[in-house]
Amino acid sequence: MKKTFLLASLFLILIVILVLKQGATPSWTHYQKEYFIEQISKLQVQLRTVNDEKKKEQLQLEITNYQNRQPEIIDLILPNGKVERCKTCHIGIEEISNSHPSNTLGCAVCHGGNPLSLDETTAHTQMYGGSHPGSLDAASLSCGGIGANGEACHAGNQERANNEVDLVKTSLMSTKAGELSVVRRMFGLDKTKDVPGLTKGEVAFYYPNPLQGRPNEKRFKQDCLSQCHQSGGNIPLPTNYPQSATAQSQEQSSAKGQIQGNGCETCHILTNSTHTYIGDDTTIKADNLNHGMIHRLTTQIPYTQCNQCHNQGNHDALKMSFTIRPDMAKVVRDWQTGDATWTDRLSDYYLPSEIFAKCEVSLDCIDCHTRQDVMGDDQLHTSQNDTVHLQCLDCHGTKEKLPLTKKIENPQDLAFEEQITNPQFPALHIGDQILMTAQGEELPFLRHNEGNWIQSSRVTGKSFKIPLAYGSKCQQNANEQGADSCHKCHDRSALHY
Ligand code: HEC
Ligand code: HEC
Ligand code: HEC
Ligand code: HEC
Ligand code: HEC
Ligand code: HEC
Ligand code: HEC
Structure with a gap:
């Protein structure tokens, strides 16, 4: 009798737990509701500035639609029949580009993960490169993977120029062979420009022994190679960057300073000076660092994007030190607002001591520097002069x-x-x-x-x-x-x- 009672109580408890669990609203409904509210307030701002009656009516209709809209599971059905549900939470995410439409490519082709899951943790397990599928560690799986139609994407093609993932890994900006070579020669380790032991496609951060046991070895790796690195390294943040200024403590300051160069994204996803996301995806919070401005790939790369690493200050390879340019505060301000005048552009573009012809400022870096200059030409160069x-x-x-x-x-x-x-x-x-x-x-x-x-x-x-x-x-x-x-x-x- 006692036993039966115990079993019955356990059964009851189980049922109660199950009912409670089902009754709890799943997290995706919150993200969707937040998204509806944000869209409504954006439309309301628009409504206030519009005079045209027809346009007003249309905006009002859109607002009402959002007000009445109920959260629902969003099934993205791809042409190959596969279903993806990432957008159930990421309802506001921007289309990544016109040549990668989400209704045919989906999300998992670039991100991996478990696209059927509606649970945050399971959905995100085994994503390629976490929030950075374009980092060089992950790029072979994401950018260099196989598309839904079975075709090779940016690796494994017959035409060499279409294998950007392989090319970029051998480019000087990834191997840092120019820096390795200069420093090794400066410290008398080599007489030639060769970098012994560096193999094609290997990025310098993993290069085992750049200074072969010299006293500066650790410093060189930490202060030089890991800075501005395209994959796994940090882009240094000057003290007058906005997020450094708002840091409450030393610890927070260094935590906030973890901005990384992430392979393909470094150039192809535009960033703002705070490296924060300002798009419509409500899951990504405004103070979450290390994101592009919006979920959008571009090949129209302005000079400011290149200058996240270039023209930031002076490197002293002997002292292994880096001095930030004195006018950095203005440069960052202009980056945020866009150069207002030609004089702004002229002063922001290069370091104050540098010499240039007019076109070297009126044009953007990529108007001159070709794909091969920037994304590599399949050769392992060891100096900038040979590479350009x-x-x-x-x-x-x-x-x-x-x-x-x-x-x-x-x-x-x-x-x-x-x-x-x-x-x-x-x-x-x-x-x-x-x-x-x-x-x-x-x-x-x-x-x-x-x-x-x-x-x-x-x-x-x-x-x-x-x-x-x-x-x-x-x-x-x-x-x-x-x-x-x-x-x-x-x-x-x-x-x-
Ligand atoms: C062509 C490849 C590609 C596709 C397809 C793609 N993404 Fe992304 N996604 C990226 C890259 C690259 C980033 C890193 C952006 C950055 O540096 O901030 C990213 C970042 C994100 C982020 C973080 C927010 C951000 O912008 O930084 C989210 C969330 C995300 N993607 C969701 C999705 C969802 C959902 C889909 C499908 C609807 C999708 N992505 C499709 C490449 C892709
Ligand atoms: C249950 C809701 C949910 C689902 C389903 C979901 N995500 Fe997310 N995702 C989130 C939330 C919330 C965040 C923000 C996490 C954070 O800031 O720690 C996030 C963050 C991300 C990021 C950025 C990671 C970072 O560290 O900033 C990427 C990329 C991403 N999701 C991609 C995907 C992809 C691809 C799918 C489908 C395979 C997916 N998500 C499915 C809720 C979800
Ligand atoms: C993440 C940091 C970073 C970004 C962003 C970056 N570069 Fe570089 N770039 C470097 C470093 C570091 C070197 C020097 C590498 C060496 O000498 O070993 C370099 C070298 C170069 C060179 C000479 C060698 C070569 O590869 O041709 C050119 C040209 C160049 N960059 C142009 C650009 C352009 C154009 C952009 C923007 C589209 C850009 N860079 C963005 C870090 C960066
Ligand atoms: C240092 C900057 C930089 C990096 C890093 C970079 N790219 Fe590029 N990429 C460029 C520039 C510049 C162009 C040329 C833009 C143009 O054609 O107008 C370009 C063009 C492209 C194109 C378009 C080709 C075309 O026909 O226009 C693809 C695809 C591409 N890149 C893929 C990648 C992939 C994949 C990675 C990472 C493995 C990557 N890129 C890394 C700067 C970069
Ligand atoms: C010894 C001085 C000198 C050197 C060195 C020199 N230039 Fe010139 N360049 C001039 C002068 C003077 C003019 C004529 C300016 C004028 O007509 O207003 C000129 C004119 C030009 C023009 C035509 C400009 C126009 O507006 O029509 C171009 C282009 C040019 N140079 C490019 C170069 C390049 C590229 C190099 C390096 C290979 C170079 N110059 C080296 C002095 C020089
Ligand atoms: C990709 C093409 C391209 C390359 C490479 C290039 N220029 Fe120009 N250059 C232009 C264009 C376009 C103009 C006219 C636009 C302008 O003046 O703003 C111009 C204008 C000039 C002028 C006349 C304006 C002035 O400065 O007085 C000179 C001189 C000049 N370039 C010198 C150079 C030198 C030196 C180099 C090498 C460092 C160079 N250019 C590389 C495209 C180029
Ligand atoms: C008007 C064309 C033009 C523009 C714009 C331009 N470059 Fe260059 N760049 C060149 C030329 C030409 C060379 C090769 C110079 C030589 O003859 O030694 C060069 C050389 C370089 C080098 C090799 C090292 C050196 O200083 O000689 C780097 C790195 C570089 N450029 C980066 C950049 C970056 C970053 C930008 C944008 C911020 C940029 N360039 C804008 C034409 C240009």
């Missing part, structure tokens, strides 16, 4: 020679792929003449047309007429084509201060 293919003469020619051109004849030409990166580009047609670097890399955003040499910015879409050295009053020496010799006469930096 681009020269001033590729655009300006010399006193004797016009810039190299190529007539587009093949519809399969890689140039067609590159030109779509900015919708504002003048469309490329068969028969068009594009410029080429001396190394043979195509510059589809530079065109030659009836005596005009026109460049369209990859970032802004703005067109520039390229002045040629050929036929000009330029006093250059034909054999001195390096930027340093041109800068002796073509120096616009006097406008700096």
Whole structure:
């Protein structure tokens, strides 16, 4: 009798627990409700600024729709029949890009995880690279993986240029072979530029022994290699960055300073100066550092993105120290608001002591530095000079020679792929003449047309007429084509201060 009573009570308790559990609202309903509320308040702000009655009516209708909307499970059904439910919580997440539409690609192709789960922990287990699928550790699975249609994405293709994941891993910015080589030579370890033991595709942070037991070995790894590193390393935050200023303690300050360069994302996901997310996904909180501004890939990479690492200050390789540029506060302010004037741009772009021609500021870094310059050319270079293919003469020619051109004849030409990166580009047609670097890399955003040499910015879409050295009053020496010799006469930096 006693036993039966005990069993019955246990059974009852079990039922009560089950009922309670089912009754508790699942977390995704909160995220969705938060999203509806945020959308409503955004629409209400719009409503206040609109005068047109029709538009007002439409906005009011949208507001009512959100007010009446009930949370529900969102099943993303992919063309291959697979179902993904990530958007049930991440209802507000932006489309990552036009060429990666979520209704055909889904989320798991880049993120991994368990897309059927509606539980936060299970859904996120075994994600590729956590919140950074683009970090170089994870990129082979995410960017370099296999798409839903069975096709190879950015690795494993026949065409080498389409294997960005493999290329980027060998690029100088990933291997840091230039820095390794300079430091090793400076400390007398090598006479040549070689970096013994560094293998193609290996990133420098894992390079076992950059200074081979010298006293500075640890410091070099900690202060130099792990800084600005593309994968696993930190981007240093100057003391006057907003989040350093709001840190309450030393500990918090260093915790807040953990901004990392994450492989492909470092360039292709735009960040703001606080490295925080400002998009519509309500699960990602405003003070959660180390995120891009919104969930959006881009190839229109402005100079400020490159300058998260470049032009931040001076490196002293002998002392192994780094001094932040003195005008950093202004640079960060302008990054936040956008350069208001040409003078702002001129002073923010390079370090105060640097010399440049006008185009080195009016254009963005990627208007000059080609894919191969930036994402690698499949060679293991060990110095910046060997790596940079681009020269001033590729655009300006010399006193004797016009810039190299190529007539587009093949519809399969890689140039067609590159030109779509900015919708504002003048469309490329068969028969068009594009410029080429001396190394043979195509510059589809530079065109030659009836005596005009026109460049369209990859970032802004703005067109520039390229002045040629050929036929000009330029006093250059034909054999001195390096930027340093041109800068002796073509120096616009006097406008700096
Ligand atoms: C083409 C690859 C790709 C696809 C497809 C993709 N993401 Fe992402 N996602 C990324 C990258 C790259 C980041 C890192 C962004 C950053 O640095 O902040 C990211 C970041 C995120 C974040 C963190 C917030 C942020 O922006 O930093 C969330 C949440 C997220 N993704 C959810 C999703 C969901 C849900 C889907 C499907 C609807 C999806 N993603 C589809 C590449 C992708
Ligand atoms: C049950 C709700 C829920 C589901 C389902 C869910 N997520 Fe999340 N996700 C969250 C929450 C909440 C966060 C914020 C966690 C935090 O800040 O610690 C988050 C964060 C993320 C992040 C950023 C991680 C970080 O550390 O900042 C990514 C990327 C992400 N989710 C992707 C996905 C993908 C891909 C799926 C589907 C496979 C998915 N999520 C399914 C609730 C969910
Ligand atoms: C995460 C930090 C980081 C970001 C972001 C970054 N770079 Fe670099 N870059 C470096 C470092 C570090 C080196 C030097 C590596 C060496 O010498 O070993 C370098 C070298 C270079 C070089 C010379 C060597 C080469 O690979 O051609 C060029 C050109 C260059 N960067 C252009 C760019 C452009 C353009 C962007 C933006 C689209 C950019 N970088 C963004 C860190 C970065
Ligand atoms: C240092 C900056 C930088 C990094 C890191 C980087 N990219 Fe790029 N990427 C660029 C630039 C610059 C372009 C050229 C933009 C253009 O064509 O207008 C580009 C273009 C692309 C394109 C478009 C190609 C086309 O035809 O326009 C793809 C795809 C791409 N990158 C993938 C990747 C992947 C995958 C990674 C990581 C393995 C990566 N990128 C890392 C700077 C970078
Ligand atoms: C007008 C075209 C142009 C623009 C814009 C430009 N560069 Fe360069 N860059 C060059 C050329 C040309 C060289 C090779 C110079 C030479 O002849 O030695 C070069 C060289 C470099 C080098 C190799 C080391 C050195 O200083 O010689 C780095 C690193 C670099 N650029 C980064 C950048 C970054 C980062 C940006 C944007 C902040 C940028 N460049 C903007 C044309 C440009
Ligand atoms: C990718 C093409 C490209 C490269 C590479 C390039 N330029 Fe230019 N350059 C331009 C364009 C476009 C203009 C006109 C835009 C402007 O003046 O703002 C220009 C303008 C100039 C001018 C006339 C304006 C002035 O500064 O007085 C000079 C001089 C010049 N460039 C020198 C150089 C030098 C030196 C280099 C190498 C460090 C270089 N350019 C590399 C495209 C390029
Ligand atoms: C000894 C000084 C000197 C050197 C070195 C020099 N230039 Fe010039 N360059 C000039 C002068 C002077 C002009 C004519 C300026 C004018 O017409 O206003 C000129 C004109 C030009 C122009 C045409 C600008 C225009 O607005 O029409 C370009 C482009 C140019 N130079 C590029 C270069 C490049 C690239 C180099 C390096 C390979 C170089 N210059 C080296 C002095 C020099």
